[in-house]
Amino acid sequence: MGVTGQPGSIFQNRAFALFWSSQSISFLGTQITYVALPLTAVVVLDATPMEAGLLGALESLPFLLFGLFVGVFVDRRARRPILIWANAIRFAALAWIPTAYALDVLTMPQLLVVTFLVGVMTVFFEIAYMSYLPGLVDRDRLMEANAKLQASSSAAEVAGPGIAGGLISVISAPAVIAIDAVSYLVSALALVKMPADAAPKNSADAEGKQPIWASLREGFAVVGRNTLLRWCTVAVFFLSLFFSSVMAVYFLYLIREVGIGTTAVGLIVAVGSVGGLVGALLSERLNTWLGIGPTLVAALALPGIGFLLLSTVDGNSLSAAALAGVATFIGFFGIPVFDVTVISFRQSITPEHLQGRVNATVRSLSWGTLALGSLMGGALAGSLGLRETVVLSAAGLFVPSLLLLLSPVRGMRHLEKQADDPAEPSSVSSH
Template sequence: MLWRDRDFLKLWLGQTASVFGSQVGGFALPLVAIMVLEASPASLAALRVADLVPGIVVGLFAGVLVDRARRRRLMILADLGRALLLLTIPTAAFAGFLNIALLAIVALLVGTLATVFDIAYQAYLPTLVRPERLIEANSKLTGAQESIEVVGFGLAGAIVQAVTAPGAILVDAFSFVVSAISLGSIRAPDPRPSGSGVEAGWASRLPAREQIRRGVLAEALDGLRFVGRDRVLRALTVSQAAEQFFVQMFVVVLMLFLVRELDLTPLVIGLLFGIGGASSLVGSIVAERVARTFGLGATLIGSFGLYRLTTLLLPLAGGPWWLALLLVGGSQVFDGASIVFAIHSRSLIQRITPDEFLGRVNASMRFVNWGAMLTGTVVGGVIAETVGVRETIWVGAVGGIFATYWLIASPIRGLREA
């Protein structure tokens, strides 16, 4: 039982606190722009772009760093850096010089550190738990995160209304400090990865000295090659990239849609998102059982497709207040399906990828996915400005469904063992 593993428990506690803070901060940041600075759809898109750019610009190189350095140390430094950066938002609001440009700069820098942390985190977990425990570990970590989401969004809405959106950012900053302390208390060794991870094939035939001399860019490209040549990793990457392109088209204007078109308050929005948290918690609990019953391939494809179908309820929301609440809440009911997919896809990647490549594989997949997210964000902002917010949500919701094809047309379809 992983609950008896003190080091895993410390990781679990730290990440649970961090997730709660990030939900409050992630909920509050666009509201700072909308309610304090009266941001337009283009400004919100610019803010979202600033958050996504680091995943593309520094993602591949962060993967090389993660495969060279002590991963837990990188995570601690990233946590502390994000805490300091977020403190500038309430400070600027109090001093009276908060603006969209400052929010974008903070989002850009926080996103850079988040990229390093997330890649290191995915690569660190397999060094802390045994391979046969990865699904259990990912389920427990995800379950805790989704338990927080059940009440987190509701609390986030209440906090924003009580202390204003800039004040709510303080909760996020404090949570990163808690995460850093928890990571620092782990006693298990924090080893450097076993090597540069030269891919089996042409690179492994190079003399050892030449392998060492290979530059950072070459090592980063090794990660992309590894993903591109593995049919399972390639299918997961392409399907998620296609999904994220369309999803981000409406995510960038979702808060605008809920606040201005549906006239929902932050507290109500938080409570509606809490429905998704409850569903996600259920998903994290049943994920192992679902895969044992239906097989890994069917679980991945079915959960991915089901979640995408339910987003069609969002652009339908409108009319009487009760109908709007019913449709927005209904779109959250099957969020658990996305968690089932996330747990099993993450565990599958961790199992089939060699440790010395894990940082770069995660970074490469993130690079492709975040490139799609950035493109979708820009396209969504343009469509919203020229056609309309609701129409943008329609395009994103319908388009995301077709991303399931890449999973169906891959070897993932035949996977049985979870």
């Protein structure tokens, strides 16, 4: 693309600054829908626990179904047009929800269909976006770039739910979703002004000459040969499974089990999401202070601690709401730290023509498992109860940290520069 990094602030890179701005707008809209969509299901359409779990599953199920093949697709085409079309379609799909509600024809099946369609487009966007970013900034600034984007996402997680809670108390939850739809439209228009890129070259797969299954194996090989990526990919399976299980019943738990109102729930999520923002802002420093291995182990222990604390919340009171906020803060803190570290490393060691497949390999596992976890959470809540589901999911969230504690990752200290050869076994120093 011909865009290179510059000394000083990364925002001196105009392409990255525009990309960051458009993503920040989209992040805010997404977080508003994060609250408004399940509340539409629970409050407006009177969803059952299983329907709530299914709704959460359909957001991420497309990664499990299509993610690997989208990775091959992305590695054979320019990434920017994919980003533009994905956001344009997400705008149109989400715009249907407030339209149908205004026409008094909104149903649960419609909500599920829209959620699935948005999920499919999210597969294309996420894999293309992670493959497009390394062309905007120098590879030695990828962690900084990802930290800025993650901080933006976390800031939206702080502001979005509170804004959603306030708006929902004035207008309806479906109407609030219109804000997210508009944010995708704005992001699509901003991406039109981004630097154009070309389809990757210099590989048989980029030219479409390689069979799809052979292409997929190349992506698996990069992940399988690297110690950090291999163990973190296994850990993220359990993180996604149990995190999505607890989040599938999170809103039902706070509203029906604990008895907290919808406006307060939005504020609780906002207060808790400050943890994600702080984690994103501190990710680089924590890796410097503690080392890569200890940082990842500690970061993955926090979700279990936070949601175990959440399971003790009881009663609609100020102290209960405060405890729920603190618990969510702890639960959300470590995930951005883990993401920034592992994503930046993965992008830095992966050749340009393999970015789509390598990102798709990990994303398909992590986001695809979110669907299974959401279904598991809904099923557990239906058979055991909401509080019991939170307790069991919180216990499961300790598994990823224990896995890394028992693996070679725990002794790793520094990320070193990696050759542009995916066959390198590891670029992590333990001294």
